[in-house]
Structure formats: C-alpha cells, structure tokens
Amino acid sequence: MTVSSILTSSTPLRPGSTLGIVGGGQLGRMIALAAANYGLKVHVFAPEADSPAFDVSAARTIAAYDDVAALTRFAASVDVVTYEFENIPAAAAEALAAKAPLHPNASALATTQDRLTEKTFITGLGIETAPFRAVDTAEDLTRALAEIGRPAVLKTRRFGYDGKGQRMIRAEGDLDAAAILAEFGGAPCILEGFVPFEAEVSVVAARGIDGSFAAYEPCANEHRNHILAVTRVPAPGLAPQTEAAALGMARRIAEALDYVGVLAVEMFLVPQADGPARVVVNEIAPRVHNSGHWTIEGAVTSQFAQHVRAVSGWPLGGTARTGGLAVTMHNLIGAEADDWSRLLAEGGAHLHLYGKGEARPGRKMGHVTRLLPNV
C-alpha cells in the first residue's frame, strides 16, 4: 500500500486515536469536547497561546498557520486532521494532507475561501446565488454596478467574516468607484447584487466518508451588526417545498465537493408572488457553524459529534430534534456574556461559555439554548 492510498483510506478511526484540529476557537473547542466523549484524543494547532480549545485538548501546538514545518509535525502526530475555519492557506492544507487524511478536503477549502470561486461553483451546480461580478479595478466596479444595479455589496474575495471586509453601496447618491476600491487596499473583490429576502436560513448537514448524507432541518437565522444573533428551529413559516429545495441544494453542494464532515449552507428566502419562497444560496461554511449550536441539546446528535463521526469514517448520527421540541439559540456577544449569572438561574436555559478571557465588543463569548414545546 502506498502512502497516498493510506492517506485517502476510509478505515474508521478506532477509539483512542488522535483527531487533529486546526484552529483553537470555540468551534475547535466544541469539536474537541465531542471527540473526547467518543474516547478520541485531540491535538489542537493554533497560533494563540490562550486559544480556548487548548484547555480541553490532550496535546497542543502553538504555531502560525504558515509554519509548514510545524504543520507537518502536527499532521504526522495525528490520525486525521480537520479544521474549525476556512481561511487556512493552500500551502498549509497541502502540508497537512501530505501527512494525514484531511477532512473536509483541500479542494472544499479552496472553493469556499474565495467568494468568487465559491459563487462560480454554486451557480455551476444550477443553484441560484446573488448576482455577482469580479472586481479588481475601478473600471470593473463601475461596469459591475451598471450590470448588477444598486444597492449592492462590495466584498473582499477572501478572509471576510461577520461583516468584515464588506461595504454597502447604496441605491442613492453619487459614487466614486476609485475611492471605494481604495478602501479595500488593492485586495481582489467581488460585487454582489441585492437579494430582496424575507428570511435567512441555513442548512447544517454532514456527509460521511461512504457518501452518506444527513441534514438537520433548516434553521432561521437573525443577524445583528452582521453577526448571528438568534437561531430558531423549526424555521417559522417555512413551506415544505422550500425546505425540500434547501436540503436538496445542501446535498448537491456536499456531493459536488466530495465533502466529508459538517458543512453549513447559508441561504436567503425570497418571497414569490405565487407559491412558496425561492431559495438563493448566500455562502458555504466548510465546517461546523454557529447556526448549528442549537443541536447540542436540541438534536439527537450535535453538529460537533456529527462532524467527529464523519471525519472519523463512522456512521452519521440521527438529526431529529430532541423529543420534537422547538429550539432557540441566542449568541452571547461581548458584554452580553456578563449576564451569565442570570442565565444560570433561568430554568431550562442551557448556558455555554467558551472560556475566552476578555469580552470585547463583537466577540462571541458563549451562547444559550432553550428547548420549548413545539406549538
């Protein structure tokens, strides 16, 4: 057996094996907790010495994401590698995949970490996205605005999250394309047209090494200041046809990426004059996702346990809601986490705190999940 056939082998991990996680934030921490529950050891790779995931892992590597030697040593010491965020440099993914199976694969990373590549991929599957154009120059921007219309949003193609690296271009008023583009400091950009949506939902789903697929039902998401604030399951007023369309899109995306692990597909619901809402895909997160945190208590298998199952080559778990109860998940952003004491005293509220030191504004400090009779 050659090395490369070992690395792409789908032999299930045995309990006692080591799962490598790249990234040390709350997502890595919650993956680590789920892995521990299955008797796996966890090795976390992250640049910051105070990474929340370090506190719950058996082994830690503190190194930069471009430290190929450290990445290579890390991957050689674990049985499988996964990650908690999509902005892993291509060279890092290559170094990891050379030493251990990397799930999800490097191509899923490459496709989703660039908004232009991502939207081109999605529309290539016959799935609708917002209209978009590549923008590298002021001329590109002027032409794109003429074609797509206003309002529109100019975004960096890479490294954006929670509204960072974005600028709204409003419907009214003059605009100076060169000045706008200058704000982005020469980064390659994408202009995205406006989608007149009535609601935002996401589908959190998993695909196993054997090609099996399991999705949670779509959840409704409410953002404040570009950061997820509330998730509700079931999504209020979601028509069965719209739900089926959303789940089908997530499945086609996962299959086209030959995806292994949990992914989240964010979608807009656009009201139609006659018939159920139309689904427009916004973006793909090739990882566990904030809008799936409700599954920890709210579903038979949490998204973190599901991700561990998938990347370990194990069968996927059930995705039904626990006892058929409805679920809400509220993020605790910045100082909202100061409310921990009241939340601990609230009957039935499931408080999660991520062990982060400082409650800076906009920082995700924890979340709280509530299960309610489904009325």
Place this chain on the structure above:
Amino acid sequence: MTVSSILTSSTPLRPGSTLGIVGGGQLGRMIALAAANYGLKVHVFAPEADSPAFDVSAARTIAAYDDVAALTRFAASVDVVTYEFENIPAAAAEALAAKAPLHPNASALATTQDRLTEKTFITGLGIETAPFRAVDTAEDLTRALAEIGRPAVLKTRRFGYDGKGQRMIRAEGDLDAAAILAEFGGAPCILEGFVPFEAEVSVVAARGIDGSFAAYEPCANEHRNHILAVTRVPAPGLAPQTEAAALGMARRIAEALDYVGVLAVEMFLVPQADGPARVVVNEIAPRVHNSGHWTIEGAVTSQFAQHVRAVSGWPLGGTARTGGLAVTMHNLIGAEADDWSRLLAEGGAHLHLYGKGEARPGRKMGHVTRLLPNV
C-alpha cells in the same frame, strides 16, 4: 477577612476560574467536560500519567494522593477543589481544604469512606440500613453472625468498590470465623445482614452552597458481578410513596452532611405484605455516580453540570427528564466496549467512551444511553 473566612466563602466562581478535580478517571473526565462547557478551566490531580481526565483538562498534576506538598501546590493554584472518588486520605483532604474551598467537605468524605461510620450516621438519622456490626476479631464475627443471622456479607470498612473487599457468608454449612477473617488480612471489617430486596434504586441529588436541594427521580439499577450494568428511569413500578420516601432520605442525608455537590444514595426496596415497598439505604457515594450517567442526555441538567454548578456556588439546574422521555443507560464493561462500531450505527443510541487504553475485564470503558417514549 481572615484566610479561613475566604476559604469557606460562598462567593460564586466567575467563568474563567479554575476548578480543581482530585482523581483522573471517567467521573473526573466528565466533570471536566461539564466545567469546560461553562467556561471554567480545569486542573486535574491524579497519580497515573495516563488518567483519562488529563486529556480534557487545561492543567495536570501527576502525584500520589499522599503527597501533601503536591496537594498543597495544586489546591493553591485553583479556585475550588472537588473530587471524583471517596477514598481520599484524611490528611490529603486536610491539605486541600487548607488552601481552597473543598466541596463536598472533608467530613462528608470521612463519614462515607468508612462503612461503619457511614451506616452509624445513616441509622442516626432514623433511616434504615441493613443490620450491621463492627468486626475486628474472629470472636466479633462469631457474635455478629449469631446476632444478625445468615446469609450475611463481610466487607472491609474502607476502600471497597464494585464488589471488591467483600465476602458472602451463606446460610448453609459450617464456617471457620478465624479463617474467613484471615482472608481480609487484618483490615477492620463490618458484617452486614441480608436485605430481602426486590429492586435496587438510587437517588442522585445535589445540594447547593445556599442549601438548595434538587434530586433526579430515583433510577432502578441492575448489577452484574457487583458492577452496575443497567440503569432505568423512571424506575419500573415505583410507588409514589416509596419515591417520596427515597427522595426525603437523600435530602436528610445531604443536609446532615452539610453537603455541597452531587451525591448518590443507593437503596434497596423491600416488598411489604401490605402497602408500598420499604426503603433501606445501602450506601452513600459523596460524588457524581455511575447511576447518574443517564442525565447527560436524559435530563435538563446532567449530574456533571449540576455538580459543577453546586461546587461553584451557582444555582442548581433543573432535574426533569428531557422531553419527558424514558431513559436506559447500559455500562460497557471490559470487552463490551469492542461493540462501539455497532453502537455508533444504532439510531438514537448515545455512545460515551472514556478514552481508557486497555479493555481489562471488569473495567468501565464507556456507556450507552437511549431515550425512549415513556409508555
């Protein structure tokens, strides 16, 4: 404020504080996972370098339980100390309590780690136990057998668990008291009379620093080879009066010990000719307990989260069953854990593995919990 008033202070821990756990087995591991979920850091003290709890803790001390210097350093580095097992030497408890609040307190430890002290304490509360006598000599044993009758069980007063340190004395046949006692190598013993029980139940409950009390409903336990095999909730056929009596006893015991944390009270149910079963207390575990593992998925608050809440000075969480579903918990003992792959594939089965290396006979390797419609 003097040092001793600081140490007995009931100021709630803030998230980010460090919980010290003495003992590194699966109970310590599951307490650590629950603490992490609340944003606490965990420091585990255990003698074995491969302790399962080390893999999920931010800090580790590898040292013996009689290493007072190491215990002192450990306790000085954390904000509160708890433990996962009751056989902590009195000197160790004293060293810990001198440097940090110790929950449950040293007197709860002293009372429950000696079967004679424990049963004397319980009967002193007006709660029935099996008849018992202290046995130090062959004469003691002969007299005790004459008073209590046969069958009976001779046990070491200290350090017994899962049937270790016990010997059945059958109803029939001759016996040589000196020879029997010689098997115990001079350890102080207790003779316990036979209780004609129809079922074994336990009450897992918690008491907060403020004196609040919250119990899970009694669960029915089935042992094989003296090791817990199955827990069922609700306990089949438990009469409401018997349940109320069991819960009342757990509460009186917790209050009499000025207990803080989760405890388990194991009980026998003895059928009565007329009326509901009588409750006879078997023993007290001053810690989270195997018969409470069902609460991880089966109850609003797991016993581990509840213990963390109690020792942190936080309000206790709800103890109702999740969605009102019935729950079974099966231990995976020794080679039973080799079945992990089939259990992962079983819909609705919640598999837990403890990350132990070798599946030795009798070793608790994991457990599996199933939630079922309550019929």
